[in-house]
Amino acid sequence: MSAFQSLREFLQRLEAEQQLLRVTEEVSLEPDLAAAACALAQLGETSPAIHFDRIKGYQNARVVMNVHGSWPNHALALGLDKHTSLRDQFFEFVRRYQQYPGGLERVTSAPWQELVVERDVNLFDLMPLFRLNRGDGGFYLDKACTVSRDPDDWDNDDVENVGIYRIQVKGRNRLGIQTVPQHDIAIHLAHAEARGEDLPVAIAVGNEPVITLVGAMPILYDQLEYKMAAALQGQPYRCVKTGKGLDVPWGSEYVLEGRVLAGQREPEGPFGEFPGYYSGGHRYPVIEIDRVSHCKDPIYDSVYVGKPWTELDFLQAMTTCAPLYVQVHESFPEVVAVNALYTHGLVVIVSTKTRFGGFAKSVGMRVLTTPHGLGYAKIVIVVDADVDPFDLKQVMWALSVKVNPAGDVLILPNLSENLLDPACQPGGMVHKMIIDATTPIAPDSRGDYGQELDTPPQTDAWRQKLGALMNDLQKGAR
């Protein structure tokens, strides 16, 4: 395992692994950047990150996208071999997740402190901001880590929060931020507003890849994201305090310091969101930026959000699977693995051992009662322990032959759901479904599952032998 201290260090690694593509032609901010990132997602699950450094209107701006946008990049972010299988990435992610908490390494200076703008802040000048989708209300910071503390518990590090929230740049130093009530920063803001105070925030743009994953992870309110990032990196997380006392990653490219203005809400949105639909408009909190610090020749990191799959789906992949697995496994140790990769886990596939008839349905109901289940999981497919939930061919086989809809499909009416799920009726409410695709066992005697096929003797040995021969064949063809 190797940990990266900065975005630049990770980009070097991606380049060395042939997972960074440098675009040398001159590009327009719109529509080229979003179009290129969207196209990359259409090119499959091994796409590289993409780097632009000739951007119309800027002398020396640099933009990187799709940094997390493939399984090889995701594996490399975790310091794993880029060929690590999805299933192995899942088990390694879960193993490290359960090492929480890691430590903090607080240092007093960072590269992002090199250049400071404190007067006449103009974010359009400082950062190559651009529109992602035609209906977006403006240009967004959509991959930045926003750091805040609880004004009622200021010195408690464990309730400091690092989260990725969409941020609309409305004016030179004026932002809108989406902090829905379920978000931890909304608790901080509520406490600040009850006191009649602005909430200090630091917004870190262009970070090493692990804190970005953790900022999107639904961990507990009193779990500090830096300590989770340290657990995932396998070493203490290096950060620096701002003048206001907020911890910021050492390796950030830009750090914006400002305040969420107490008691103010302004029109925000729409923004093309993770379900593949626009969010609509709301009146959301407002941030004023007082100070911007950045590295020399900073690199601006952005994620394209569109109809799945895009880079966003990789960011929300293991970060959703791992907490869900840990929570369900605590209640049901029979659970083997959880695949919540699809559209932020609106669909969840669980593989489990079963102890008696009906057991899988209970596992499915437990998924729906986790914190993730309250707002996301809508369709739960439960498969046997010998079905790899990450291999959809196996899952479809299980659905094809293990399911008798007469007794294996449960519809649970009017449960809670994320407002952004367009299937909600009304918003925030939806029916949910559990599909039991496990083999019925006693006392459930339905079906005829007595004569399952296995493989011929010597298949494993032949697989190894033929794999080596095929490798030789392909080498000879080069």
Place this chain on the structure above:
Amino acid sequence: MESSRPPVCPRCRSTTIEVRSHSPVAGVWTVFGCATCLYAWRSTEPEENTDPDQYPAVFRLKPEDLADLPVAPSIPPRRRR
């Protein structure tokens, strides 16, 4: 394209148009913003983002509807000290 200030917002047709920024390399583009609906656009974007007549109907807003947008999160009452 260093363009002159457009007469109305492409999204809500208010006349409250402000210049947000000029391109650091002079004369390449201008970012405009609407002080009413807070829509922002760059002069060099496709016409569907810059021209009120080309702006997609599904995304248009009326200034009078802005006050009815849902507020999130709600603003808590001030605590007594």
